[in-house]
Amino acid sequence: MTIALKNVTVSYRRRPAIHHVSAEFASHHATAIFGPNGAGKSTILKTLMGFLKPDTGHVELDGLRRAQIAYMPQAAQIDRTLPVTVLDTVLTGAWCTTGAFGGVGRAGLQRAAQALADVGLHGFERRSIGELSGGQFQRVLFARILMQDAPLILLDEPFASVDAKTTFDLLAFVRRWEAEGRTVIAVLHDYEQVRAYFDTTLLLAREVIAFGPTETVLTEANLARANHIATHWQAHPPVCVVPEQEAA
Numbered sequence: 284m285t286i287a288l289k290n291v292t293v294s295y296r297r298r299p300a301i302h303h304v305s306a307e308f309a310s311h312h313a314t315a316i317f318g319p320n321g322a323g324k325s326t327i328l329k330t331l332m333g334f335l336k337p338d339t340g341h342v343e344l345d346g347l348r349r350a351q352i353a354y355m356p357q358a359a360q361i362d363r364t365l366p367v368t369v370l371d372t373v374l375t376g377a378w379c380t381t382g383a384f385g386g387v388g389r390a391g392l393q394r395a396a397q398a399l400a401d402v403g404l405h406g407f408e409r410r411s412i413g414e415l416s417g418g419q420f421q422r423v424l425f426a427r428i429l430m431q432d433a434p435l436i437l438l439d440e441p442f443a444s445v446d447a448k449t450t451f452d453l454l455a456f457v458r459r460w461e462a463e464g465r466t467v468i469a470v471l472h473d474y475e476q477v478r479a480y481f482d483t484t485l486l487l488a489r490e491v492i493a494f495g496p497t498e499t500v501l502t503e504a505n506l507a508r509a510n511h512i513a514t515h516w517q518a519h520p521p522v523c524v525v526p527e528q529e530a531a
C-alpha cells in the first residue's frame with residue numbers, strides 16, 4: 284500500500300496552502316510531518332481525507348476507501364461543550380462500518396470499553412467529554428482510533444498540550460499500530476519527539492523542503508530554509524495562478 288500526493292496544490296481563496304507537493308508515504312510505517320506554523324501540515328491530512336480538493340495533482344490511496352482512514356483532528360478543533368459522553372465519542376469510531384444511526388451491538392460496546400481500558404480510561408464511559416482534562420480527552424481520541432481499526436491513520440498534533448507521561452503512553456500506540464502493519468502519518472510540532480520516535484519525516488513549508496530519514500531531513504540548513512519560506516509567504520502570501528493543463 285502506498286499513499287501518495289502527486290503534484291498537489293491546495294488553496295484557500297486562491298492562496299495556496301500547499302504548492303505542488305509530491306510525497307509517497309511508505310506503507311506499514313509511521314511518518315512524521317513537521318514544519319513551521321502555517322506550513323500546510325493540517326492541509327495535507329485534510330486533503331488525504333478528501334475534505335479538501337486539490338487545484339492541481341491528485342491523491343493516491345491505493346484502493347483504500349475514505350472509510351478505511353482514521354483521522355484525528357486537532358483536539359482544539361473539537362467542540363467539547365456538547366453534552367456527549369466519552370463512550371459515545373469512542374463509538375463514533377465505528378460509524379464507518381455501522382453508519383451514524385446503526386447500532387454497534389454488544390460486541391461493539393465491549394470493543395469500546397476495551398479501547399478505553401487500553402488508553403487508561405477504564406470506568407470513564409459515562410463521563411461527559413467536557414469534564415475531561417486535555418490529556419484525558421486526547422486519550423479518548425486515541426480510543427476512538429482504536430475502535431475504528433483502520434489500515435491508514437492520520438493524526439493531527441496528537442500530543443499538543445499533553446504532559447510527558449500521556450505523550451509517552453500515547454506514542455506507544457503509534458509503535459503498536461506500526462507493528463500491526465498500519466500506516467501512520469502524524470503532524471507533530473515538537474522537534475525532539477519527531478527525532479526520538481519517527482524514522483521518516485516530511486519537512487514542509489508550503490512545499491516539500493525534504494523527505495526521508497529523519498536525521499537527514501531535520502538538519503539546521505533544512506529547518507532554516509523552511510522557516511525562511513514560512514516567514515516570507517506569511518508576509519506576502521502569493522496568489523496561485525494554476526495553468527489550465529495543471530489544474531486538469
Ligand SMILES: Nc1ncnc2c1ncn2[C@@H]1O[C@H](COP(=O)(O)OP(=O)(O)OP(=O)(O)O)[C@@H](O)[C@H]1O
Pocket residue numbers: 295296299300318319320321322323324325326327472
Ligand atoms: N479554512 C481556511 N481558510 C483560509 N485559510 C486557511 C484555512 N485553513 C488553513 N488556512 C491557511 O492555510 C495555510 C496552511 O494552514 P494549515 O492549517 O494547513 O497549516 P499547519 O502547518 O497545519 O499550521 P499549524 O502548525 O499552525 O497548525 C495557513 O496560511 C492558513 O492560514
